[in-house]
Amino acid sequence: MNKKVIAINSSRRKQNTYGLLQKLKEAMKENNIEVDIVNLFDYEVKDCLGCEQCLRGKCCPHKDDAQALMDKLKEYDGIILSSPIYMGGVSGKLKVFIDRTCKWFHRPELVGKPVLLVATTAASGLKETIKYLEKTAIQWGGFPAGSIGRTVNSLNSPIKSSEYDSFVKHLFKERNEFNPKLNQLIFFQVQKVLAEKILTIDKEYWEHKNWLNKLYYFDCSIKPLNKIFAKGFYKMLSSKVVKVES
Known part of the structure; x- marks a missing residue:
C-alpha cells in the first residue's frame, strides 16, 4: 500500500x-x-x-x-x-x-x-x-x-x-505497535487535565474521542516505568488545577 x-x-x-x-x-x-x-x-x-x-x-x-x-x-x-x-x-x-x-x-x-x-x-x-x-x-x-x-x-x-x-x-x-516516549505521555496528561478542568468544548471533544480514560490517545506499547510515571503525573496535576465552569 x-x-x-x-x-x-x-x-x-x-x-x-x-x-x-x-x-x-x-x-x-x-x-x-x-x-x-x-x-x-x-x-x-x-x-x-x-x-x-x-x-x-x-x-x-x-x-x-x-x-x-x-x-x-x-x-x-x-x-x-x-x-x-x-x-x-x-x-x-x-x-x-x-x-x-x-x-x-x-x-x-x-x-x-x-x-x-x-x-x-x-x-x-x-x-x-x-x-x-x-x-x-x-x-x-x-x-x-x-x-x-x-x-x-x-x-x-x-x-x-x-x-x-x-x-x-x-x-x-499499526498503532498498537507505537511506543510513545515519556514526554509524549506527559503532554497528553497536561492536555487531558486542561480538557477536564478548563473548557467545556474541550471536554466534550475528548469525551467524544474516548481519550479521558486513557493514558495515551490510543492503545499502544508503553514502557511500565513510563506508565507509572505518567499516571502519577496526571494525579498530581489534576489535584492542582482548579476546575473552571465555561
Missing part, C-alpha cells in the same frame, strides 16, 4: 531546506511513499490575534489560508515539518503558522500521524530547533519519528536511510 506524505517548507528562498526536502522526496519513492512539498510562502497566514475565538469553538476572525492549510495536513498519512534556522529557531513564517494552530493543543487533530523533523543551519541551533519542532508535533497529537539536521558543512552529505527509517516504519505500522 502506498502512503502519502506532506512536507512543509517554511523557507522563502527554496535553497538549503527545500533542497533537502527534494532529496527526501526522491528517497521516499523507494519506500512507496509519495511526498507533496508545500511552500508556506505560497499561503497567506496572518499573525494570531490571541483572541482565543478558535479555542472557544468560534471561527477565527482572519480570512486567510491558515485553516485550509490545517485541513490539508489532516489529509495525509504523515508529515515532514521543516525549517531553516533563523536566530536560533524556526523561521518567522513557520512560527506564525504554528501559532494559528493553537486550538490543536486543546483539541488535537493529527493524532497518530508520524512526523519527521528537518532543519538546516549555517552554523548552530539544530538541537534547539529540532526540539521545538518535536514539541509542536506532540502538541498537535502527532508522533515524532526521527529528525534530519544539516549545517552548511554537511548539506551535501547524502541522506542515509537510518535518518528516516523510523518515520517510514511508523507510516506502515
Whole structure:
C-alpha cells in the first residue's frame, strides 16, 4: 500500500531546506511513499490575534489560508515539518503558522500521524530547533519519528536511510505497535487535565474521542516505568488545577 506524505517548507528562498526536502522526496519513492512539498510562502497566514475565538469553538476572525492549510495536513498519512534556522529557531513564517494552530493543543487533530523533523543551519541551533519542532508535533497529537539536521558543512552529505527509517516504519505500522516516549505521555496528561478542568468544548471533544480514560490517545506499547510515571503525573496535576465552569 502506498502512503502519502506532506512536507512543509517554511523557507522563502527554496535553497538549503527545500533542497533537502527534494532529496527526501526522491528517497521516499523507494519506500512507496509519495511526498507533496508545500511552500508556506505560497499561503497567506496572518499573525494570531490571541483572541482565543478558535479555542472557544468560534471561527477565527482572519480570512486567510491558515485553516485550509490545517485541513490539508489532516489529509495525509504523515508529515515532514521543516525549517531553516533563523536566530536560533524556526523561521518567522513557520512560527506564525504554528501559532494559528493553537486550538490543536486543546483539541488535537493529527493524532497518530508520524512526523519527521528537518532543519538546516549555517552554523548552530539544530538541537534547539529540532526540539521545538518535536514539541509542536506532540502538541498537535502527532508522533515524532526521527529528525534530519544539516549545517552548511554537511548539506551535501547524502541522506542515509537510518535518518528516516523510523518515520517510514511508523507510516506502515499499526498503532498498537507505537511506543510513545515519556514526554509524549506527559503532554497528553497536561492536555487531558486542561480538557477536564478548563473548557467545556474541550471536554466534550475528548469525551467524544474516548481519550479521558486513557493514558495515551490510543492503545499502544508503553514502557511500565513510563506508565507509572505518567499516571502519577496526571494525579498530581489534576489535584492542582482548579476546575473552571465555561
